[in-house]
Amino acid sequence: MAIKKFELKLQSARMVTPRVRELTFARSDGEPLDYIPGQFVTLHMEHEGKMLRRSYSIASIPEAEVEDGSISVAVTHVEGGRATGRLFAMEPGDTVEAVGPFGRFILRDDAPCRYLLVATGTGVTPYRAMLPELERRVDLEDFQVELFLGVRKPEELLYGEDFQSVAEKHQGFNFHACYSRELPGQPGPYEHKGYVQDLLDTVEPDPKRDVVYLCGNPEMIDVAAGKLKEAGFPVGNIRREKYVSSN
Numbered sequence: 001m002a003i004k005k006f007e008l009k010l011q012s013a014r015m016v017t018p019r020v021r022e023l024t025f026a027r028s029d030g031e032p033l034d035y036i037p038g039q040f041v042t043l044h045m046e047h048e049g050k051m052l053r054r055s056y057s058i059a060s061i062p063e064a065e066v067e068d069g070s071i072s073v074a075v076t077h078v079e080g081g082r083a084t085g086r087l088f089a090m091e092p093g094d095t096v097e098a099v100g101p102f103g104r105f106i107l108r109d110d111a112p113c114r115y116l117l118v119a120t121g122t123g124v125t126p127y128r129a130m131l132p133e134l135e136r137r138v139d140l141e142d143f144q145v146e147l148f149l150g151v152r153k154p155e156e157l158l159y160g161e162d163f164q165s166v167a168e169k170h171q172g173f174n175f176h177a178c179y180s181r182e183l184p185g186q187p188g189p190y191e192h193k194g195y196v197q198d199l200l201d202t203v204e205p206d207p208k209r210d211v212v213y214l215c216g217n218p219e220m221i222d223v224a225a226g227k228l229k230e231a232g233f234p235v236g237n238i239r240r241e242k243y244v245s246s247n
């Protein structure tokens with residue numbers, strides 16, 4: 001079946017960290033954009049006679065933010081980036097072609113377990129979209145969540161306040177902010193210095209009870225997945241979304 005393109009119109013945009021722009025889109029035809037938390041949309045943009053296809057995970061929290069059928073994505077600034085250059089220059093009312101939502105990086109009907117959700121940078125956006133379902137699972141179904149977000153410095157902690165506020169409300173949900181370069185002056189108990197793939201060891205990953213999600217930087221994913229496999233994790237319990245582009 002042919003994939004149907006549609007047009008997205010930019011509703012609003014804001015910088016959410018010094019290097020990340022959040023863009024909120026709605027379909028120009030007024031149809032809602034239904035998605036499963038964890039999925040992404042692919043934007044089609046012409047650049048020097050070539051069609052670029054760039055995917056962006058949906059960052060919006062369903063129920064809280066998506067009453068009007070809109071979606072938000074969070075885009076990291078890339079020096080010389082072709083698509084990101086366009087996305088950072090877009091003004092409300094501008095349009096872009098899109099397809100989707102796609103992707104299987106979603107929560108499944110798992111038996112109660114401990115989720116280790118690991119991300120670098122904008123790779124955390126799928127977990128933001130999953131928050132209402134994660135809250136439901138930790139409250140009602142005996143799940144646990146350990147969410148690790150890796151960034152370079154405190155001001156880059158994308159949506160950190162959302163994860164921290166969920167962690168404060170639910171005993172079974174822990175947030176770990178991991179800074180590769182510098183800690184804040186007075187770090188909170190959830191803030192650590194180091195790389196996510198190393199700090200993950202602090203919760204003692206256990207192949208018998210943990211299901212791991214890895215999203216963002218491909219190198220982080222390869223290193224973390226390698227370590228987990230060595231520790232005895234079955235491949236099916238390591239779910240991955242690598243932020244790489246094909247052209």
Ligand SMILES: Cc1cc2nc3c(=O)[nH]c(=O)nc-3n(C[C@H](O)[C@H](O)[C@H](O)COP(=O)(O)OP(=O)(O)OC[C@H]3O[C@@H](n4cnc5c(N)ncnc54)[C@H](O)[C@@H]3O)c2cc1C
Binds near residue numbers: 073081
């Ligand atoms: C399923 C999926 C979901 C994704 N979701 C997101 C998302 O939510 N937010 C997001 O920002 N990106 C996301 N990405 C990555 C995104 O699709 C683009 O690859 C990215 O925005 C760069 O596109 P560009 O055209 O600007 O860069 P290009 O013009 O393709 O690249 C320019 C140069 O920058 C390098 N480069 C490319 N990406 C990066 C990077 N992230 N950091 C440093 N250097 C880079 C390239 O190697 C190249 O040298 C996702 C990718 C996939 C596959």
